[in-house]
Amino acid sequence: MAPEYAMRGYLTDKADVYSFGIVLLEIVSGKSNTSIRPKEDCFYLLDWANLLKAEGKLMELVDSRMGPNFDKDQVMLTIEIALLCTNVLPSVRPNMSTVVSMLEGRLMDQKLILESSVSNAKMNSKENSDYQRLLANTNESQMLSMSVDFSLPASSTAASDLYPINLSTDYLESRL
Numbered sequence: 001m002a003p004e005y006a007m008r009g010y011l012t013d014k015a016d017v018y019s020f021g022i023v024l025l026e027i028v029s030g031k032s033n034t035s036i037r038p039k040e041d042c043f044y045l046l047d048w049a050n051l052l053k054a055e056g057k058l059m060e061l062v063d064s065r066m067g068p069n070f071d072k073d074q075v076m077l078t079i080e081i082a083l084l085c086t087n088v089l090p091s092v093r094p095n096m097s098t099v100v101s102m103l104e105g106r107l108m109d110q111k112l113i114l115e116s117s118v119s120n121a122k123m124n125s126k127e128n129s130d131y132q133r134l135l136a137n138t139n140e141s142q143m144l145s146m147s148v149d150f151s152l153p154a155s156s157t158a159a160s161d162l163y164p165i166n167l168s169t170d171y172l173e174s175r176l
Helices: 003-008 015-029 045-054 072-085 096-104 110-115 125-137 140-146 169-175
Strands: none
Touching: 015 045, 015 072, 015 096, 045 072, 072 096
16 A cells, blocks of 8 residues: 555555555565564565665565576566655656556666665655655645546546557467
């Protein structure tokens, strides 16, 4: 759950980006973000990822069941994108079309975007207090004006879909 939603109960267009980042971390690590363990045994996947990043050991996040048969550069890029998506500051998170472009390798300068992220693990106390003050001073009307109004299409696809649904068996078989 995005921090701004947990703290204020308001959804922004970046809350889904945050959730997607958590899903990416779950896929790469093979671990669930939720735990049914007692509090003392509980771990948070995002905290673990940020700790590993600070220690320079992000490859330890990768699910050991993958073995050696994966592209390390692609996995590292995926983890970095996930961490960018889960940034505490919604303004730093990319929009979903940018995330898709980065994952597909269509974004021209991926390093520039990744270097512009503010690591959650390295956020200093001044930045954190500034963020908390911002949230405290943001009233309901300001938060609502930051949200995006939209309506769902009548069908499962819309004219603006970037990736139209293709249920062709030939297409599915070619993907296997």
